[in-house]
Amino acid sequence: METKEAIKLRRSVKQYDPEHRMTNQEIEEILSLGMLSPTAFNLQHWRFIVVKDEALRRQVRAAAWDQPQVTDASLLVILCADLKAWEKQPQRYWRNAGQQVQEFVLPAIDSYYRDNERVQRDEAMRSCGMAAQTLMLAAKAMGYDSCPMDGFDFEQVGKLINLPDDHVISLFVAIGKGAEEARPRPGQLTFEEVVIEDRFG
Incomplete structure (x- = not known):
């Protein structure tokens, strides 16, 4: 599927076939594509928590207002971020760059994020957010539906996944075989309302 078509067809689907299973290869492909998403200073500070344990999925669903896609989708990814990635051996993110580039970027990372x-x-x-969109578009290109989610108790889910103190949860992405057609788009703003030239009036 072409990128433009995937963008047009991607919708937030709530109902999934609970019997469908994605292959490990499919899951790895989607997550690997997600890892190509851009990050400032190439920090790559997202962490993809793939919830496979069925009992844990049920607990997460309870903390997510009992939304069925949490357990019924083939793949549930909790997108978290390491807030302190900038100070955890940042040379890792630039190890393939030249020495001159590293000497410029590494101090810039520290001065930008510290304090x-x-x-x-x-x-x-x-x-x-960018990684989530990449995951969803990759899933659509592979014939799967998806749903971004923030309707859950962040603190409770953090406890369930043993979220480190220096990490935050951003959102969930549920991916799987949709069990129903997406509803028509409920109302798109006009191009003129969204696109503003130069500055607000």
């Missing part, structure tokens, strides 16, 4: 918790969190959320 700035808002930037650390904002970048984490932006990065997870």
Whole structure:
């Protein structure tokens, strides 16, 4: 499926075939494509928690207002981010760059993030959002449906997955074989309402 078609056809599907199983190869392919998503300073601070344990899935579903896609979708990914990735051996992210580039970028990473918790969190959320979209478009290109989710108790889910203190949960992405057609788009804004030239009036 072409990228433009995947963008047009991707919809948030809530009902999935609970009997369908994705292959390990399919799951790895989707997650590997997600890992190609952009991040500021190439920090790659997203972490994809793939919830396979059925009992844990049921617990997560209970913390997500009993939404069925949590357990019924073939794949549930909890997108988290390491807020302190910037200070955890940042040379890893630039090991293939030249020495001159590293000497410029590594101090820039430190000065940009240190003592700035808002930037650390904002970048984490932006990065997870881009990764989530990549996962969903990859899934659509492979013939699967998806649903991004933030309707859950973040604190409770954090406990269930043993979320480290320096990590945050951004959202879920449920992926699987849709059991119903997506409803028509309920109302799109016009191009003129969304696209603003130069500045607000």
